[in-house]
Amino acid sequence: MCEDEHGIESFDGIGRRALFVTGAAAALTLGSVTFASGSDATDRTETRTVSGTLPTGSPDFVYLPVEVPRGVREIHVAYTYDKPSVPAGTAGNALDIGLFDERGTALGGEGFRGWSGGARTEFFVRADDATPGYVPGRIRPGTWHIALGPYTVAPQGLPYEITITLTYGEQDATPVPAYPPSRAKGRGRAWYRGDCHLHSWYSDGRRTPAEIAALARAAGLDFINTSDHNTHSSHPHWADQAGDDLLIMLGEEVTTRNGHVVALGTDPGTFVDWRYRARDNRFGRFARQIRRAGGLVVPAHPHATCVGCGWKFGFGEADAVEVWNGPYTPDDEVTLADWDNTLVAAVRSGDADRSWLPAMGNSDAHRDPDPVGTPQTVVLADDLTREAIQEGLRAGRSYVAESKLVSLTFSAAGAKGQHAGIGERLRVAPDTPVTVRLEATGVPRCTVRFVTDQGVLFTSAPLPVSGSGTVEWNTTAQYAAYVRAELRHETAAGPVPGALAAFTNPIFLGT
Structure with a gap:
């Protein structure tokens, strides 16, 4: 350890203390950073700088212990790391960062104080305030940990530098959080529009809650769900944006190294840990935590191509799956086909009414x-309440549309007046004639496709330029175990289907 010309202590190398398993992914703990024994002087600061290099193949998480003395009112952390050029097709350096307090880094423990991933180069935490992504609260003496997440490491390694500054003085009071209500005015039993995957400046988004709420209203939405990456810090900042016309549910996008999952509509203040991979066999524990907190478990963009985004945990713990994420792309097409296979598997199990997985779609909007x-x-x-919306999503009584302009009515009817809607079962004998009917508006020149467990069995002519039309198709439960509808835009790619304008969850046919 040496002191540079600015009086800042530097640590050469990474000061490796231990490589251990936390009950989740392997983690590396570095040597401790220490400060003076404490101070009663107001606004006095102390700074330490730590540097080192993480090699290729580093553990998922690297913890830097910081011994925080008494009398500290603010912790400020800034970091930098090198981003050398790498060959085409090779991942470069990306280093995430977060903070745990003196209660420790145990998986699912109480020590979490914030995470900004790679969205910020510095942050602070005080009793009365914190950088977005971080949780205000008392600065208590003890061993805190800066958490580093080497997301990808270049072949040259990942040189980093971390500067920790402690400010001493009296601590202000921590604000009492206020959360949005769990109900809005609503229209009774009705069709409600929502977007349940959104990012604010409390993670890697660039929009404030006020900006997101305004855009949600302009998009014709009745409800939204907050889903910042790996932090619940935004939860107290949405109350002012809710209203009779907009239900705001609270959640998190749990962003692991083996896929992302939206915790949809959890109790206010719920934090869900993300520090595990599929091979660690820990996801079931946190899926149960989401449900205990009143939320739904929704794997997000399962076939996304970004590093760590593909879903590897299976769907046994899921309540629904995000089939369509943002503007329609090829990975959504793959997810749609994969989801359709789960419907066939549910039919094959003989328990489709209980075991099928509903689909949903969200924007995943981050910034302009x-x-x-x-x-x-x-x-x-x-009604327009958290519980009612979640119950409708869980039951699959829903469809996905590209905008507020698109509206659908999809139903199946038997010869004796039996009737079923989206997410329901039409109970008819195998050879009973069934009429499937779709009414649509806001989809000019789109084609309608009826998809069954056999595949696409009917494709309509393009709807008129008015965007409104009705399409019917006759089948039986023996021929089609379920029917779902897709509305596709025109395409110039021959047999390749056009992008989705909308799709429905299925109607099951048969006893």
């Missing part, structure tokens, strides 16, 4: 020009 509400999930719910 990302549109909020493209796509949006339209759900039939008994």
Whole structure:
């Protein structure tokens, strides 16, 4: 350890203390950073700088212990790291960062104080305030930990430098959090539009809650769900944006190294840990935590191509799956086909009424020009409340539309007046004639496709330029175990289907 010309202590190398397993992914703990024994002087500061290099193949998480003495009122952390050029097709350096307090870094423990991933180069925490992504609260003496997440490491390694500054003085009071209500005015039993995957400046988004709420209203949404990456710090900042016309549910995008999952509509203040991979066999524990907190478990963009984004945990713990994420792309097409295979598997199990997995769509909007509400999930719910919306989503009484301009009615009817809607079962004998009917508006020149467990069995002519039309198709439960509808835009790619304008969850046929 040496002191440079600015009086800042530097640590050569990474000061490796231990390589251990936390009950999740392997983690590396570095040597401790220490400060003076404490001070009663107001606004006096102390700074330490730590540097080192993480090699290729580093553990998922690297913890830097910081011994925080008494009398500290603010912790400020800044960091930098090198981003050398790498060959084409090779991942470069990306280093995430977060903070745990003196309660420790145990998986699912109480020590979490914030995470900004790679969105910020510095942050602070005080009793009365914190950088977005971080949780205000008392600065208590003890061993805190700066958490580093080497997301990708270049072949040259990942040189980093971390500067920690402690400010001493009296601590202000921590604000009492206020959260948005769990109900809005609503229209009774009706179709409600929502977007449940949105990012604010409390993670890697660039929009404030006020800006997101305004865009949600402009997109014709009735409800949204907050889903910042790996932090619940935004939860107290949405209350002012809710209203009779907009239900704001609270959640998190749990961003692991083996896929992302939206915790949809959890109790206010719920934090869900993300520090595990599929091979660690820990996801079930946190899926249960989400449900205990009143939320739904929704794997997000399962076939996204970004590093760590593809879903590897399976769907046994899921309540729904995000089939369409943002503007329609090839990975959404793959996800749609994969989801359809789960419907076939549910039919094969003989327990489709209980085991099938509903689909939904969300924008995953982060910043301009990302549109909020493209796509949006339209759900039939008994009222505009958290519980009613979640029940409709869980039951699959929903369809996904590219905008507020698109509206659908999809139903199946038997010869004796039996009737079923989206997410329901039409109970008819195998050879009973069934009429499937779709009414649509806001989809000019789109084609309608009826998809069954056999595949696409009917494709309509393009709808008129007015965007409104009705399409019917006759089948039986023996021929089609379920029917779902897709509305596709025109395409110039021959047999390749056009991008989705909308799609529905299925109607099951048969006893």
